[in-house]
Amino acid sequence: xxxxxxxxxxxxxxxxxxxxxxxxxxxxxxxxxxxxxxxxxxxxxxxxxxxxxxxxxxxxxxxxxxxxxxxxxxxxxxxxxxxxxxxxxxxxxxxxxxxxxxxxxxxxxxxxxxxxxxxxxxxxxxxxxxxxxxxxxxxxxxxxxxxxxxxxxxxxxxxxxxxxxxxxx
Numbered sequence: 001x002x003x004x005x006x007x008x009x010x011x012x013x014x015x016x017x018x019x020x021x022x023x024x025x026x027x028x029x030x031x032x033x034x035x036x037x038x039x040x041x042x043x044x045x046x047x048x049x050x051x052x053x054x055x056x057x058x059x060x061x062x063x064x065x066x067x068x069x070x071x072x073x074x075x076x077x078x079x080x081x082x083x084x085x086x087x088x089x090x091x092x093x094x095x096x097x098x099x100x101x102x103x104x105x106x107x108x109x110x111x112x113x114x115x116x117x118x119x120x121x122x123x124x125x126x127x128x129x130x131x132x133x134x135x136x137x138x139x140x141x142x143x144x145x146x147x148x149x150x151x152x153x154x155x156x157x158x159x160x161x162x163x164x165x166x167x168x169x
Contacts, residue, residue: 004033004056004071004085010064011092018045019053020082023073026052032072032079038065038089064091106153113147 003016023029025047031054033043039062045054067087073080091102103111116138138146155162 004069004083004087006085006087008058008062008087008089009092010062010089011060011095013060014058016056016058017048017051017053018056018071019051020071020073023075023080023082024052025049025054027075029073029075030054031056031082032074034070034072035062035067035087036069037067039063039067062089064089104154104157106150106157110147110150110154113143113150117143117147 003018005014005016008014018031020031023031025045030047031045033041033045033056035041035043041059041062043056043059045056047053048055065088067089068084069087070084071082073082091100093100093102101108117140152162
């Protein structure tokens, strides 16, 4: 039954044809898709008469970001949870201007840590104080741990499974 995509592009037409077992439109059921995250939307289905199925049309005005969703069958004021999941809405580049940065927060963090590591060769002092103001920097070990953390996040976002660790005894 899965038709709800994992990824959408904002301001782009996207429809799903759903036929959940036991909840056909011919029996009086409708579907409601609740989306919560970067924005909020509740989408009611329309009936597809020829297929005895439901059509969900995603709103064009969804903001870019991560959303969690729940799909409900509705009849007589009762809601039945059918399925739930998450989806990501990407920015539509046709609506973005110069200077657009499409990196995720994890990618930005990884780039910042790598830039900091590159600058460590010339700035090896961990902290200093001038006129009562103190600045503290990360050590190389701390930055390497942070880099490994962000690499794991970026790989997870991209759907790359972690490599197995092999141990020889």
